[in-house]
Amino acid sequence: MDSNKYDLVLVIEYYRSVAYYLSVIKYLAPDVRIGLYVVPMDEKLLAKNREAQSDFIDACVSFGAKLIEGNNIEANVLLIPQRVYRDDARKLIAGINARRKVGALTLAWAGIPQHDQFFEQLGIEVAFVIDRRFLDHLLSKRGDKTVFQNRKLIEVGLPFMRYPVFEHVTVDYVVAIPTPFSFAHENDKWMFMETVLSLFEKMQPNDIIALKTHNGMDRDQFSSGRYRWLGSLLGRIPKFDSSLRKIAKATQGHTTGFFWGRLYTSYLYEKVLKRAVPFSRMTEFSQFALEAFLPGVRKGVIGGLSNTTWGALYASIPYYNCVDVTVQQRDAKDRLYGKKDATITLETNLDYYAVPYCRGDLRFDTSHFNILAESTRNADLIAEIRKQINLAKAEAVEPAATTCL
Numbered sequence: 001m002d003s004n005k006y007d008l009v010l011v012i013e014y015y016r017s018v019a020y021y022l023s024v025i026k027y028l029a030p031d032v033r034i035g036l037y038v039v040p041m042d043e044k045l046l047a048k049n050r051e052a053q054s055d056f057i058d059a060c061v062s063f064g065a066k067l068i069e070g071n072n073i074e075a076n077v078l079l080i081p082q083r084v085y086r087d088d089a090r091k092l093i094a095g096i097n098a099r100r101k102v103g104a105l106t107l108a109w110a111g112i113p114q115h116d117q118f119f120e121q122l123g124i125e126v127a128f129v130i131d132r133r134f135l136d137h138l139l140s141k142r143g144d145k146t147v148f149q150n151r152k153l154i155e156v157g158l159p160f161m162r163y164p165v166f167e168h169v170t171v172d173y174v175v176a177i178p179t180p181f182s183f184a185h186e187n188d189k190w191m192f193m194e195t196v197l198s199l200f201e202k203m204q205p206n207d208i209i210a211l212k213t214h215n216g217m218d219r220d221q222f223s224s225g226r227y228r229w230l231g232s233l234l235g236r237i238p239k240f241d242s243s244l245r246k247i248a249k250a251t252q253g254h255t256t257g258f259f260w261g262r263l264y265t266s267y268l269y270e271k272v273l274k275r276a277v278p279f280s281r282m283t284e285f286s287q288f289a290l291e292a293f294l295p296g297v298r299k300g301v302i303g304g305l306s307n308t309t310w311g312a313l314y315a316s317i318p319y320y321n322c323v324d325v326t327v328q329q330r331d332a333k334d335r336l337y338g339k340k341d342a343t344i345t346l347e348t349n350l351d352y353y354a355v356p357y358c359r360g361d362l363r364f365d366t367s368h369f370n371i372l373a374e375s376t377r378n379a380d381l382i383a384e385i386r387k388q389i390n391l392a393k394a395e396a397v398e399p400a401a402t403t404c405l
Contacts, residue, residue, distance in 0.1 A: 029064025111143025178304030
C-alpha cells in the first residue's frame with residue numbers, strides 16, 4: 001500500500017470523546033493499516049487537558065496507529081467523531097479522500113443542534129451509535145429528528161468488555177468523582193463523601209479501592225489542595241469531624257460559610273483518600289476515560305450523577321449512586337454551577353439510565369442492568385469497522401460497467 005493510503009483513518013480532536021480508539025487500534029492494527037489524524041481543537045479545552053491529550057495520542061501510536069498529517073491522504077474508511085469542529089479542523093477532514101465516511105456519535109449528544117451539525121458539515125450519511133434505544137430517548141426529548149431520518153445508523157456499543165485494553169489494572173471498587181452538576185451546593189458534596197465513607201465501612205478490609213477524578217483533567221477540581229492539607233492537619237484532633245460539620249452547617253449563608261464548607265468537603269476528601277488509592281498510582285493512563293478500565297473492576301463503581309452510570313450498567317457492574325437529588329435545591333440561584341442548565345443534558349440522560357440513591361447500602365439491585373437493551377451489549381464496534389473496510393475495498397475493485405455493441 002502507498003505511504004499515504006490507509007484502510008482506516010481515525011480523526012481525533014479531543015481525546016476524551018474517543019477512548020474506544022484504544023481498543024480499535026489494539027485489535028485491528030495487526031492486519032489493518034490505521035492512520036491517526038489529529039485536528040486543531042479549542043485552545044481553552046486543550047489547556048485543561050494538555051498532558052492527557054498528549055498521553056492519549058502517544059498510546060494510540062504505541063498500539064499501532066501511524067500519526068499522519070498533511071494532504072493527499074486516502075482512506076478506505078474515515079471515522080469522524082461527533083464534535084463541534086473549528087473551521088480549520090473541518091477543512092482538514094474534508095481534504096481526506098475517503099471511500100466511506102462514517103460518523104461516530106458520542107453517547108449523549110444527539111439532539112443538540114451544535115453537535116448534530118457535523119453530519120451536514122462533513123457529508124456524513126452513515127453513523128455508529130453506541131446505544132440506539134438511548135438515542136431514541138434523547139431525540140424524543142430534544143432536537144430535530146429529521147437530521148437522523150435519512151442516515152444509516154449502526155448500533156456498536158463500546159468495545160472494552162469484549163476487547164479489553166488495560167488488563168493489568170484490576171480493583172474491587174472505583175470511586176468516580178462525578179460531574180459538578182451533581183452538587184447544587186457545598187453541603188451536597190458533604191453528603192456525597194459521607195455516603196462514600198459509609199460504603200467503605202461495609203467493604204472487606206482487603207478490598208482494593210481506587211479513586212478517579214472527574215474527566216481525567218490535569219487538575220483535580222473537586223476540592224482545593226490547600227483546603228485538603230488544612231483539613232488533614234486539623235483532622236488529628238479527636239472528634240474533629242463532627243465538630244467541623246456542625247460549624248460548616250451553622251455558618252451556611254454567612255460570610256465565613258464558604259471557608260468552613262470548603263474545609264469540611266476537603267476534610268472528607270482526605271478521609272476517602274486514606275482508604276482509596278488515587279488511580280494515578282495504578283496506571284500511567286489514569287486520565288483516560290473510566291470506561292476503558294471497567295473490565296478490571298470486580299465489585300462496583302461508586303459515583304454520582306454521571307454518564308459513568310451508563311458505562312457501569314453496560315459492563316454489568318453494580319453502580320452505587322451516592323447523590324440524592326431529592327434533598328437538593330437544584331433551582332436555587334446560588335447553586336454552585338451557576339446559570340448552567342443541566343435539564344437538557346445530564347438530567348435528560350438520567351431519565352433513561354439513572355439508578356436510585358444507594359443510601360450507603362452496599363447492595364445493588366441487578367434488575368437495573370435491564371435499563372440497557374441486550375442489543376447494545378451484543379453490538380460489536382470492531383466487527384462493524386471491519387465490515388465497513390471490507391465494503392470499501394469491494395467497491396474499489398468493482399469492474400466498470402461495459403456496453404455490448
